[in-house]
Amino acid sequence: MIINYKLEFMLGQKQGGKVKIARFCEKTKKVQSVKDHLDNVSAYCVNRARGINLENTAHIIGLLHDMGKLSVDFQEYIEGILNNNDKQKGSKVDHAVFGARYIYEKYKDGNRMEQYSSQVIALVVCYHHGGLPDCINTDKKITLIERINKVCDSKYKKVSEEFECIYGKEQIDYLFAKANHEIEKFLKNIYESTDKENLSFMVHLLIKVLYSILIDSDWLDSYLFEVNKPYSERTALVDDIDYYIDNLEDKLNRFRELKPVSEKQKIVFDKRNEIADDCLESSSNSTGVYTLTVPTGGGKTLSSLRFALNHVKNQSEGFGKERIFYIAPYTSIIEQNAKEVRKIIKCGENLLEYHSNVLDEASEEDMVYEEKNDVKVLSDRWDYHFVFTTMVQFLNTLYGAPTSNIRRLQSLSNSVIIFDEVQSIPLHCISLFNGAVNF
DSSP states (O other): OHHHHHHHHTTSOOBTTBOOEEEEETTTTEEEEHHHHHHHHHHHHHHHHGGGTOHHHHHHHHHHTTGGGGSHHHHHHHHHHHTTOHHHHOSOOOOHHHHHHHHHHHSTTSOHHHHHHHHHHHHHHHTTTTOOOOSBOTTSSBHHHHHHTTSOHHHHHHHHHHHHHHHOHHHHHHHHHHHHHHHHHHHHHHHHHSOGGGHHHHHHHHHHHHHHHHHHHHHHHHHHHHHTOOOOOOOOHHHHHHHHHHHHHHHHHHHHTOOOSSHHHHHHHHHHHHHHHHHHHHTTSOSSOOOOOOOTTSOHHHHHHHHHHHHHHHTOSSSOOOOEEEEESOHHHHHHHHHHHHHHHOOGGGEEEESTTTOOOOOGGGOOGGGSOHHHHHHHHTOSSEEEEEHHHHHHHHHOSSHHHHTTHHHHTTSEEEETTGGGSOGGGHHHHHHHHHO
């Protein structure tokens, strides 16, 4: 059995007379080459980063992240799995460090910006398994440099040469030049729009976004390989936006047809209509941070949704808005509003509720993605038109420790995010919340 599918696989891209294997699936008896995996992940990375103008940075991160799987040690480890040889399997190989060392050493003597960009990329690549570390450890040493220095020079050289043989030094230099320009532009925008003391905080969130894009793409490709399915992208929000808007307008028009039974109720009805119309008018504004202050009973849920839907439509040119998030402090609010929104705009399964009442929150050790069904994978990625979740889950996505949290971070970018009852954020979380929203 093993000889047959290995021989079949050898018809693919060869390097050094032998296909380098990234993974093996026991169920399908198939193997995936390192090159195929790197190409797939980098393509997913580009797709996720295009909307925030970091596609070249994401591209090079995707190519580098598993280049260490070209190493002899990793191939011997895979060979042990293929042959079910416990002795040959040995311990797992630190393959992520090879790509980190490659990009770090390649540009460590470049200009200051090139050094900075290479360090950002190296950090994301090096720790895409196990989570991002503190940059300075308890011994007051740089964590990334300490890990890079542990790589055997001769093994690193061989892997680097093989990687460059596959992708070409010129291609890597070209991609890095583009990535360096993207990061420089990103930092310039941050520098011009925030206090200098917040710059490092913003850079840490930039690293997290890139990290989120990488692990989401990596895990997605692993899942699709294990279940032997092609990548199928969800219908874009903008493609269904007119349908959602029409359904919401039907509901609002029915509200307008209600006859008030008293003068006071007429005042309330008129104010609700006025608020909804103000939100519609404001939806044509450019992307930014807006506030809607409405007393209880003022219809802020549907009014804010009217803003969100029409803002998506008005921003549909180019890389349009991808999702609408509704974030509230209490699960009771979310459940009630999610039920109402599903009924009104008829979005069905395109709306995800993500909170403690509907989640089976497994520990990080239990996260075996190849065993999850499609719905669970979509939920983990927040890959829905509408996501209704709590402030706790929002903050966890930005600052929570497990990588399963940070995976969802990439979904927040290029979205319309509604924070309901924003004044209820705990005092000790306000600084972190403000930093995230500003970012």
